[in-house]
Amino acid sequence: MDSLVTAAIAVRDNDKVCFLHVNYGQRTKDKELECFNNLCAHYHPEKSLVIDMPWLGNIGGSALTDQTIEVKDHNGSLQIPQTYVPFRNANFIAAAVSWAEVIRAYRIYIGAVEEDSSGYPDCRDIFYMSMQKTIDTGAKNDFNIKLVTPVIHLKKKEIVKLGLELNAPFEYSWSCYKNNYQACGVCDSCHLRLKAFREAGATDPISYVEGIIL
Amino acid sequence: MDSLVTAAIAVRDNDKVCFLHVNYGQRTKDKELECFNNLCAHYHPEKSLVIDMPWLGNIGGSALTDQTIEVKDHNGSLQIPQTYVPFRNANFIAAAVSWAEVIRAYRIYIGAVEEDSSGYPDCRDIFYMSMQKTIDTGAKNDFNIKLVTPVIHLKKKEIVKLGLELNAPFEYSWSCYKNNYQACGVCDSCHLRLKAFREAGATDPISYVEGIIL
Numbered sequence: 001m002d003s004l005v006t007a008a009i010a011v012r013d014n015d016k017v018c019f020l021h022v023n024y025g026q027r028t029k030d031k032e033l034e035c036f037n038n039l040c041a042h043y044h045p046e047k048s049l050v051i052d053m054p055w056l057g058n059i060g061g062s063a064l065t066d067q068t069i070e071v072k073d074h075n076g077s078l079q080i081p082q083t084y085v086p087f088r089n090a091n092f093i094a095a096a097v098s099w100a101e102v103i104r105a106y107r108i109y110i111g112a113v114e115e116d117s118s119g120y121p122d123c124r125d126i127f128y129m130s131m132q133k134t135i136d137t138g139a140k141n142d143f144n145i146k147l148v149t150p151v152i153h154l155k156k157k158e159i160v161k162l163g164l165e166l167n168a169p170f171e172y173s174w175s176c177y178k179n180n181y182q183a184c185g186v187c188d189s190c191h192l193r194l195k196a197f198r199e200a201g202a203t204d205p206i207s208y209v210e211g212i213i214l
Numbered sequence: 215m216d217s218l219v220t221a222a223i224a225v226r227d228n229d230k231v232c233f234l235h236v237n238y239g240q241r242t243k244d245k246e247l248e249c250f251n252n253l254c255a256h257y258h259p260e261k262s263l264v265i266d267m268p269w270l271g272n273i274g275g276s277a278l279t280d281q282t283i284e285v286k287d288h289n290g291s292l293q294i295p296q297t298y299v300p301f302r303n304a305n306f307i308a309a310a311v312s313w314a315e316v317i318r319a320y321r322i323y324i325g326a327v328e329e330d331s332s333g334y335p336d337c338r339d340i341f342y343m344s345m346q347k348t349i350d351t352g353a354k355n356d357f358n359i360k361l362v363t364p365v366i367h368l369k370k371k372e373i374v375k376l377g378l379e380l381n382a383p384f385e386y387s388w389s390c391y392k393n394n395y396q397a398c399g400v401c402d403s404c405h406l407r408l409k410a411f412r413e414a415g416a417t418d419p420i421s422y423v424e425g426i427i428l
Binding site for chain 2: 051052053055059061080084085086087088090091094095097098099101103121124126127131133134139140
């Protein structure tokens with residue numbers, strides 16, 4: 001959902017966009033890839049690229065990728081949850097910068113959300129500020145590449161409202177950590193998404209398992 | 215060669231080591247993987263991991279991975295050479311940090327060389343200092359992960375001398391950008407390696423194509 005609205009913002013603010021998707025062995029990789037392909041058909045980016053980072057799953061250490069670690073229901077804990085994938089977003093951005101250097105894309109958008117989210121360290125503004133400096137010092141930089149995190153300080157309900165304003169196709173987004181076909185409705189990510197839609201006074205168009213209160 | 219000597223330093227300075235190798239579609243990937251496997255057999259790391267980053271090659275933009283871009287002979291140019299692989303070392307380190315978080319490795323060694331090398335931005339100390347901050351802010355950091363670049367300020371001949379002191383098996387290292395079986399002797403990397411061995415008064419044990427003056 002955050003990525004979708006970020007994509008809609010990028011489409012609004014740029015003449016040309018390119019879309020990057022990463023498979024990293026996450027439980028919902030099939031559904032996420034389907035969403036990505038639908039978004040490409042919807043927004044017609046200049047280029048699109050799908051890359052595989054199977055090691056992010058194979059090394060283990062996260063409930064998102066390791067089937068032996070349970071995805072817990074939302075419980076309001078303030079600790080870094082077990083769904084944290086080690087240093088995932090740094091891997092995503094490093095790959096995006098490599099591609100951006102070749103295709104000369106000068107902005108890289110990522111839908112990280114800081115306060116109103118699960119508490120992942122690689123979703124914090126301070127991380128992206130440092131990553132920007134890492135790009136400035138480590139990339140070829142014959143042109144400047146800027147990281148853009150347009151929803152990082154938004155509340156989830158504001159992200160939903162903004163997406164609705166921009167006619168973002170929420171039916172082509174997926175937040176559930178567990179399921180590929182019907183969202184579970186009870187994991188941390190489903191909880192945040194459903195709460196956001198409720199608070200925005202909107203209806204989430206994706207399918208949830210029976211008995212979930214939308 | 216720089217990675218080999220860095221590995222030898224890591225082995226000297228730590229009780230346990232783990233080795234990470236990356237295939238990224240480089241021309242000499244077969245030879246480099248063979249060297250990695252030989253080094254594992256030589257040093258017996260606790261764990262070893264080989265990961266594939268085919269997109270780093272597929273996106274193009276580098277003579278190391280794109281067969282349509284020529285690997286030029288050494289010519290003393292001070293520009294960033296065409297063998298620069300876009301933001302390569304950031305991708306390597308991001309993957310290494312992910313793995314380090316899971317296996318609880320608290321030091322990550324990389325054999326980057328700054329002054330006495332080909333002039334890649336992602337081999338500069340300033341890049342690694344920023345990358346350290348990116349790790350500090352973006353990783354889980356229930357323990358501290360430190361980047362270690364022990365040869366970054368050494369001259370190539372000093373790296374050879376240090377490797378000889380540490381009995382590093384130079385026969386299991388590969389520097390040539392072009393060839394898998396006999397090093398070309400004339401690319402930038404071969405040039406720097408051969409010069410280093412000459413200045414160190416040592417003989418390089420690897421095989422070069424006929425007619426190359428060692």
